[in-house]
Amino acid sequence: MPTTTTSAPALFSPEWAEAVRDAVDRGPSDELRAEKLPTYWEWIDEVRAGYDDSWALVDPDLPAEFGGGPAHLLLQWERGRCTRAAIVGPEEAAGATYVLRATHEAWRELLDGADAGRMLIYRRVRLERGDVLQFFRGVYFVVEALAALGRVPARLDEVGRLTGDRQAYQ
Amino acid sequence: MKAVLERGTVEGRPHAALTGGDGMVTRQETVQERVANSTLAQIRDVDIDDVLDYLHADLKKLPDYLDLYRRYLRQRWDVYELDFGQDAIDWRTRMSAEERTAFVAISSGFHHGERQVEVELPVFMLGGSEESKIYMSSQIEDEARHTIFFDRFYREVVALPGTSIQDVLDASYPHVSETFVGPFGLLAHQADELRRDPEDPAARVRYGTTYFLWIEGVLALSVMKITLSYCRTRKLLPAYYSGFTATCRDEARHVQGGMRILRDAVQSDPAMLHEIHETLRTILRMNGAVSRRLALESLGWTPEEVRRLMIRQLTMKLSDVGIDLPPDLREQIDRLQPELAGG
Numbered sequence: 001m002p003t004t005t006t007s008a009p010a011l012f013s014p015e016w017a018e019a020v021r022d023a024v025d026r027g028p029s030d031e032l033r034a035e036k037l038p039t040y041w042e043w044i045d046e047v048r049a050g051y052d053d054s055w056a057l058v059d060p061d062l063p064a065e066f067g068g069g070p071a072h073l074l075l076q077w078e079r080g081r082c083t084r085a086a087i088v089g090p091e092e093a094a095g096a097t098y099v100l101r102a103t104h105e106a107w108r109e110l111l112d113g114a115d116a117g118r119m120l121i122y123r124r125v126r127l128e129r130g131d132v133l134q135f136f137r138g139v140y141f142v143v144e145a146l147a148a149l150g151r152v153p154a155r156l157d158e159v160g161r162l163t164g165d166r167q168a169y170q
Numbered sequence: 171m172k173a174v175l176e177r178g179t180v181e182g183r184p185h186a187a188l189t190g191g192d193g194m195v196t197r198q199e200t201v202q203e204r205v206a207n208s209t210l211a212q213i214r215d216v217d218i219d220d221v222l223d224y225l226h227a228d229l230k231k232l233p234d235y236l237d238l239y240r241r242y243l244r245q246r247w248d249v250y251e252l253d254f255g256q257d258a259i260d261w262r263t264r265m266s267a268e269e270r271t272a273f274v275a276i277s278s279g280f281h282h283g284e285r286q287v288e289v290e291l292p293v294f295m296l297g298g299s300e301e302s303k304i305y306m307s308s309q310i311e312d313e314a315r316h317t318i319f320f321d322r323f324y325r326e327v328v329a330l331p332g333t334s335i336q337d338v339l340d341a342s343y344p345h346v347s348e349t350f351v352g353p354f355g356l357l358a359h360q361a362d363e364l365r366r367d368p369e370d371p372a373a374r375v376r377y378g379t380t381y382f383l384w385i386e387g388v389l390a391l392s393v394m395k396i397t398l399s400y401c402r403t404r405k406l407l408p409a410y411y412s413g414f415t416a417t418c419r420d421e422a423r424h425v426q427g428g429m430r431i432l433r434d435a436v437q438s439d440p441a442m443l444h445e446i447h448e449t450l451r452t453i454l455r456m457n458g459a460v461s462r463r464l465a466l467e468s469l470g471w472t473p474e475e476v477r478r479l480m481i482r483q484l485t486m487k488l489s490d491v492g493i494d495l496p497p498d499l500r501e502q503i504d505r506l507q508p509e510l511a512g513g
């Protein structure tokens with residue numbers, strides 16, 4: 001299900017960042033939760049309860065009409081709530097607990113409904129900075145947050161829509 | 171270390187080397203030789219329990235890399251020699267819908283697991299001794315062959331659509347559990363860490379713990395035991411049985427080589443034990459999340475039996491190579507949840 005429309009906020013705009021904060025903070029709907037066992041969500045709730053880390057999500061080649069790349073979305077978690085989402089510069093992004101990088105093509109795939117977990121497996125989304133073992137202790141929480149981000153409507157380019165062609169993995 | 175290596179039993183049965191000079195020794199050794207020397211056609215008569223015994227027997231002496239390489243040259247099998255014709259008939263006419271669903275759910279984690287361990291291994295081969303590099307080249311080829319084995323099974327038996335290997339992987343992905351990204355995403359990112367410095371001893375140990383101890387030594391062997399016992403008991407899927415039993419024999423080399431890597435690393439620097447523990451803490455933490463229920467009962471297993479099987483696979487390897495665990499990790503192991511994938 002493509003989540004790109006011409007009226008949606010542009011990818012890496014402040015409006016989009018706030019919509020992402022709201023979506024990841026709210027978590028999945030009851031309908032989405034029902035697709036997986038309750039124990040999976042309980043695991044995520046437990047990880048999330050004391051979560052204080054921050055994530056910087058990077059698009060190294062955001063098109064020029066959107067401000068150009070690299071672009072960085074910073075998401076700050078405090079005791080399990082996403083308290084801040086901002087488009088920041090490289091220095092602030094580098095200070096995040098985890099820096100995740102995806103090519104612009106991979107961002108398009110994520111917004112086009114690609115499986116967020118599979119994107120991590122194929123390193124289409126790549127942990128560029130941060131402790132790998134600690135990151136994976138919260139991995140399903142991150143995956144579900146990326147999936148929620150992917151569902152937030154965003155304008156990706158001047159055409160305002162995706163081709164619908166899912167890129168082959170790797 | 172030596173005392174630790176020689177202690178214990180194999181899969182609950184006395185090991186040949188420990189039984190003394192009676193007739194039992196000869197019989198047991200014959201079984202092990204049969205496992206070691208079977209051709210692909212002969213391996214159809216080999217029991218998975220005997221392959222698991224074979225694997226654990228050598229864990230106690232841990233063959234060196236060139237021994238493993240020589241064994242690879244003798245045991246290499248041709249994945250295109252398998253004829254899946256009868257399997258396709260069994261699949262359509264002798265298995266219930268529930269059995270097929272459970273079988274696909276379990277096998278898909280392996281289909282993707284084989285691809286993953288194949289593509290993440292070359293970076294590990296960039297480091298280590300020259301002997302270990304020679305050996306690793308054989309494991310990379312094994313994993314590629316295992317990937318083809320599942321590709322053929324999914325095309326010719328399950329009848330998934332697709333012209334390329336990626337197409338078939340895409341078609342089986344919906345059957346893969348959401349929690350596959352735990353250990354396999356971890357491996358992908360540990361490989362990425364290794365890419366920056368393939369000789370980093372701590373990064374090699376963390377990678378080796380995920381790959382050789384957990385994915386191969388616990389997850390893969392558990393899936394093998396479950397699906398192969400099912401095929402053997404029900405007399406189903408003969409080509410799958412042959413190919414997957416041969417895969418398990420390959421796995422014996424992989425686990426033995428992998429345990430050697432971990433044991434040698436800890437022996438040369440005891441601080442490496444901490445890296446094994448930290449990796450296991452992450453793996454066991456992730457293992458607590460279960461997103462789908464697997465209908466294991468239709469394959470003749472209860473979740474509790476699978477749990478115990480996994481615990482046993484893990485603790486046997488740890489004790490065989492002399493890796494002690496602190497209390498918090500022992501408690502985490504007691505709470506282990508069934509998780510089925512492999513490579």
Ligand SMILES: [Fe+2]
Nearest residue numbers: 386421424513
């Ligand atoms: Fe393997």
Ligand SMILES: [Fe+2]
Nearest residue numbers: 284313316513
């Ligand atoms: Fe394999």
